Amino acid sequence: MDHFPTNWGRPRNDAFDAYATYPIHQRPYNGPKDTFADGVQRTQQPIVTGTSVLAIKYKDGVMMAADNLASYGSLARFKDVQRLHQVGNYTVIGAGGDMSDFQYIQYILEELSIDEISAQDGHELGPIEIHEYMSQLMYARRSKMNPLWNSLLIGGFKDGKRFLSYVDLLGTTYSASTLATGYGAFIAQPLLRKAVEGREDVITEEEARKILEDSMRVLFYRDARSMNKFQIATISSAGVSISDSMQLETAWSFAENIRGYGAQTQ
Amino acid sequence: MFRNTYDSDNTVFSPQGRLHQVEYALEAVKQGSAAVGLRSKTHAILLALKRSTGELASYQQKMFRIDDHVGIAIAGLTSDARVLSNFMRQQAMGERMIFNRPMPVNRLVSSIADKAQVNTQEYGRRPYGVGFLVIGQDQTGPHLFEFSPSGNSYEYYAMSIGARSQSAKTYLEKHYESFADCNLEDLIRHGLHALRETLQQDKELNVNNTSVGIIGPMGQHEKPISPPGSFRILEGDKVEVYLQSMEKKEEAPAPVPAPASVPDAAPAPGSDEDVQMSG
Amino acid sequence: MISHGLTRLSLRVRGKLTCILTTMTSIGTGYDLSASTYSPDGRIFQVEYANKAVENSGTAIGLRVKDGVVLAVEKLIHSKLLVPGANRRIQTVDRHIGMASAGLLADSRKISQLARDSGAQTRKQWKEPLTVKALSDTVSWNAQTYTLYSSVRPFGVSTIFGGVDKSGPSLYIVEPSGVCLGYHGAAVGKGRQLAKTELEKLKLSELSMREAVMEAARIIYLVHDDNKEKEFELEMTWVGVESNDLHLPVPADLLEEAKKKAKDALETFE
Numbered sequence: 060m061d062h063f064p065t066n067w068g069r070p071r072n073d074a075f076d077a078y079a080t081y082p083i084h085q086r087p088y089n090g091p092k093d094t095f096a097d098g099v100q101r102t103q104q105p106i107v108t109g110t111s112v113l114a115i116k117y118k119d120g121v122m123m124a125a126d127n128l129a130s131y132g133s134l135a136r137f138k139d140v141q142r143l144h145q146v147g148n149y150t151v152i153g154a155g156g157d158m159s160d161f162q163y164i165q166y167i168l169e170e171l172s173i174d175e176i177s178a179q180d181g182h183e184l185g186p187i188e189i190h191e192y193m194s195q196l197m198y199a200r201r202s203k204m205n206p207l208w209n210s211l212l213i214g215g216f217k218d219g220k221r222f223l224s225y226v227d228l229l230g231t232t233y234s235a236s237t238l239a240t241g242y243g244a245f246i247a248q249p250l251l252r253k254a255v256e257g258r259e260d261v262i263t264e265e266e267a268r269k270i271l272e273d274s275m276r277v278l279f280y281r282d283a284r285s286m287n288k289f290q291i292a293t294i295s296s297a298g299v300s301i302s303d304s305m306q307l308e309t310a311w312s313f314a315e316n317i318r319g320y321g322a323q324t325q
Numbered sequence: 326m327f328r329n330t331y332d333s334d335n336t337v338f339s340p341q342g343r344l345h346q347v348e349y350a351l352e353a354v355k356q357g358s359a360a361v362g363l364r365s366k367t368h369a370i371l372l373a374l375k376r377s378t379g380e381l382a383s384y385q386q387k388m389f390r391i392d393d394h395v396g397i398a399i400a401g402l403t404s405d406a407r408v409l410s411n412f413m414r415q416q417a418m419g420e421r422m423i424f425n426r427p428m429p430v431n432r433l434v435s436s437i438a439d440k441a442q443v444n445t446q447e448y449g450r451r452p453y454g455v456g457f458l459v460i461g462q463d464q465t466g467p468h469l470f471e472f473s474p475s476g477n478s479y480e481y482y483a484m485s486i487g488a489r490s491q492s493a494k495t496y497l498e499k500h501y502e503s504f505a506d507c508n509l510e511d512l513i514r515h516g517l518h519a520l521r522e523t524l525q526q527d528k529e530l531n532v533n534n535t536s537v538g539i540i541g542p543m544g545q546h547e548k549p550i551s552p553p554g555s556f557r558i559l560e561g562d563k564v565e566v567y568l569q570s571m572e573k574k575e576e577a578p579a580p581v582p583a584p585a586s587v588p589d590a591a592p593a594p595g596s597d598e599d600v601q602m603s604g
Numbered sequence: 605m606i607s608h609g610l611t612r613l614s615l616r617v618r619g620k621l622t623c624i625l626t627t628m629t630s631i632g633t634g635y636d637l638s639a640s641t642y643s644p645d646g647r648i649f650q651v652e653y654a655n656k657a658v659e660n661s662g663t664a665i666g667l668r669v670k671d672g673v674v675l676a677v678e679k680l681i682h683s684k685l686l687v688p689g690a691n692r693r694i695q696t697v698d699r700h701i702g703m704a705s706a707g708l709l710a711d712s713r714k715i716s717q718l719a720r721d722s723g724a725q726t727r728k729q730w731k732e733p734l735t736v737k738a739l740s741d742t743v744s745w746n747a748q749t750y751t752l753y754s755s756v757r758p759f760g761v762s763t764i765f766g767g768v769d770k771s772g773p774s775l776y777i778v779e780p781s782g783v784c785l786g787y788h789g790a791a792v793g794k795g796r797q798l799a800k801t802e803l804e805k806l807k808l809s810e811l812s813m814r815e816a817v818m819e820a821a822r823i824i825y826l827v828h829d830d831n832k833e834k835e836f837e838l839e840m841t842w843v844g845v846e847s848n849d850l851h852l853p854v855p856a857d858l859l860e861e862a863k864k865k866a867k868d869a870l871e872t873f874e
Contacts, residue, residue, distance in 0.1 A: 330631075330632070330637070331637070334637075335757075336638075336639075336754065336755060336756055336757040337637055337638070337650065337757060338650055338653035338654050338656070338657065338757060338758075338760065339653065340630060340631055340636065340649075340653055340656065341653075341656055341660075342653050342654065342655070342656025342657030342658070342659065342660055342760065343657070344708075344757075344760075431690075435713070438710060438713070439710075439713055439714065439717070441710070442710040442711065442713065442714055443714075445710065446711070446714075446750075446756055446757055446759075447755065447756055448754070448755035448756065449755070475708075475710055476708075476709075476710025476711075476713070477709050477710050479686060479690075479691050480686070480687045480690035480691055481683070481685045481686055481687060482685050482686075482687055483685050484683075484685055494683075494685070497685060498683075498684060498685060501684075501685055
């Protein structure tokens with residue numbers, strides 16, 4: 060706001076040099092500007108984010124968990140976001156990171172699925188194909204310096220084989236029998252490894268569910284961008300099922316002893 | 326066939342709803358030497374008759390590898406075949422890169438069929454002058470397809486294209502029901518018998534003019550292939566053992582040379598000899 | 605137009621002879637060599653010739669019934685070496701839309717590409733599956749442009765689009781001319797006249813999908829001319845409540861049942 064009434068209704072000096080104060084080459088230019096004159100800036104950070112995704116292999120297939128929160132910075136902005144997405148009949152993709160980028164990925168994969176269905180020739184995309192596709196997509200985007208800001212877990216079960224793999228915004232891929240993205244990679248991954256590694260063919264569905272639930276609970280205690288509402292996806296020979304949202308049972312009585320939490324008595 | 330008003334351009338329908346330029350392109354396929362394809366439950370194979378332009382020239386290549394899991398045999402204009410096979414290779418490589426899987430064979434064939442269709446509908450082009458037999462193996466097993474310049478592609482149990490291919494077709498139609506359970510050696514023998522039907526009177530199959538393409542597990546006369554079961558072309562001495570396995574022609578053409586034993590032989594005997602640019 | 609009507613009438617009686625009748629006015633006049641040329645009486649012969657390509661092809665029909673759509677095709681088998689069940693003539697456009705066509709198969713594949721692109725476009729812009737009506741409109745618009753220029757030829761296919769969308773079951777035909785009309789019962793290709801007559805006898809809007817499958821099979825078997833034609837294969841798909849609104853092949857057991865009933869009906873018919 061210009062607070063000098065004498066200036067009101069006149070062109071600004073920086074837009075129009077009415078009195079030819081400046082030599083020609085220094086006069087303000089108001090024509091169209093080259094798009095790249097100032098350079099371009101690509102995504103520097105995710106905006107609305109999802110936190111960890113956890114996944115493990117178990118006896119019958121693969122199980123994956125993610126909570127329902129999409130944060131806007133430290134604000135718990137959206138509390139009913141599904142971060143596990145089914146692709147085709149054999150695959151689930153779970154996403155941490157930028158949720159709008161994830162929605163874009165879901166759109167891309169939907170198009171892909173329809174192309175595959177329309178061929179109607181008995182070929183279907185399984186987790187291996189979808190993981191390869193996603194890793195090529197993520198790597199291509201980071202190579203254009205314009206990444207999709209996500210870390211993704213891709214789990215599936217096809218032709219009697221379970222599959223679990225990771226790909227992130229850099230196009231890095233990694234496979235293991237337990238995987239976790241985001242904060243979960245620090246907090247939950249050690250727990251998952253301890254519970255699962257070497258026992259992939261032994262763990263039952265109930266046990267797998269418990270391992271994931273326990274890990275989600277630990278994450279909820281420790282991760283300030285997490286929420287106690289989450290979903291579990293199971294992928295086995297029976298196909299894909301993504302559960303309704305579940306509530307984590309937590310106990311906070313210990314917190315009374317933490318300085319800075321609750322009413323201070325001392 | 327004779328010239329008429331509706332055949333000079335591929336953007337013109339004849340009053341009968343036919344596309345003469347496309348039909349002429351199909352004739353170009355018949356100028357090429359024959360190729361035969363057949364498949365069993367485990368294997369898909371191709372056999373082709375190579376031509377040489379003369380004593381000093383080598384034999385024209387009739388088979389091309391597209392990918393580990395796909396190979397083709399051609400009949401017609403070799404130069405067109407090279408363009409299309411190159412395209413197929415790109416498609417197959419793309420599929421491996423993007424999805425980490427061998428490209429479904431039917432989609433590979435459809436991709437060139439769709440390419441060929443455009444050349445039948447737009448001005449200033451000509452339809453491709455080459456036909457393919459495509460064999461391949463994917464998640465749904467071994468396959469045999471025919472691609473033709475009309476932009477159509479079909480899946481067959483067995484098929485032949487090229488000069489005098491009708492004779493081979495007659496053989497295949499007689500025996501195709503037994504192919505499914507054949508082992509590789511029997512399948513190749515059937516293929517050679519069919520290919521033999523396309524020969525002119527005085528010619529016979531030998532190690533120089535016969536190519537065999539195979540997809541499927543290693544046969545008893547073969548050395549291990551890497552990766553196992555991938556497309557390979559047998560030529561020269563490697564074909565000998567299969568040529569040896571052939572049986573004498575069933576109806577021994579006694580003193581009287583009987584072109585009648587070959588029902589729908591090509592128009593005039595020897596008419597394909599002078600076509601030099603085709604494979 | 606009068607001569608055209610005459611031809612239609614005489615079609616059943618004289619079969620092939622009628623070809624000569626229609627074309628007598630066109631051949632040799634020079635007005636029939638390009639889609640961009642009218643004849644003196646205002647016809648575009650290249651479009652009519654494209655229709656001939658359609659008429660030479662096996663029949664395709666579509667039934668729009670109470671809770672879905674059934675598509676069926678008389679797929680003529682030009683060689684016994686063909687693998688049965690492969691080489692489909694009914695294609696899938698989108699999850700909920702299928703298309704059956706009569707005419708040049710290669711052209712119909714191009715139509716299906718156009719159709720799928722249109723589906724993808726709609727999804728991208730509106731995040732919504734496209735309607736059969738919108739799809740047929742887009743395709744017919746495209747087909748029409750191929751009737752305007754000498755540098756291209758019209759499509760040699762008539763296509764039946766069938767599907768279930770937010771407005772319920774719909775069925776449309778797009779012709780080589782670019783004409784696009786909605787139908788309760790649709791038939792294109794060689795046997796369309798007889799098929800239409802049969803379709804008209806049905807109370808289509810009261811049929812269930814299963815009943816429609818039976819009727820569709822019966823009609824295809826009926827229109828197939830055993831004497832003149834090669835072998836054929838019945839190909840059938842459906843979209844609607846029975847298939848969870850997905851365009852899918854009719855289940856094998858139901859197809860077999862329909863074939864059997866069709867054959868029985870054929871014997872009593874004759």
